[in-house]
Amino acid sequence: MIWAPLPPMSSGQLVLVSLLAFLPIVLNLWAIWHSFTRVFPTPAEKMAWFGAAVFIPVLGGLAYLLFGRKRGKKPL
Known part of the structure; x- marks a missing residue:
């Protein structure tokens, strides 16, 4: 088996683990x-930032959030 089963957790711990698992996904989707x-x-x-977010998932999204977000302007 590739994934080991998760140990029993309380509902609060399960919510925390879920948030930590989905946060990088949401960050990357937002960057794209x-x-x-x-x-x-x-x-x-534009294509470089888009490609970084797509092909380097967590690091590309984080780099866009830190450096690329302010370089893009709203369309007219």
Whole structure:
């Protein structure tokens, strides 16, 4: 078996583990959506951020959140 079964947990512990598991997924989906809907100085920069979020899931989303988010402007 690849995954070991989880030990018995209280409902609070289960919620915490679920949040910690889904937080990187939500962050990455947000980075993909945000980079796709914004206008960047060049199309290559837009595709670089989009590609980083898609192909380097957790690190690409985190890098976009820290560095790329403010470079994209709202479309007119």
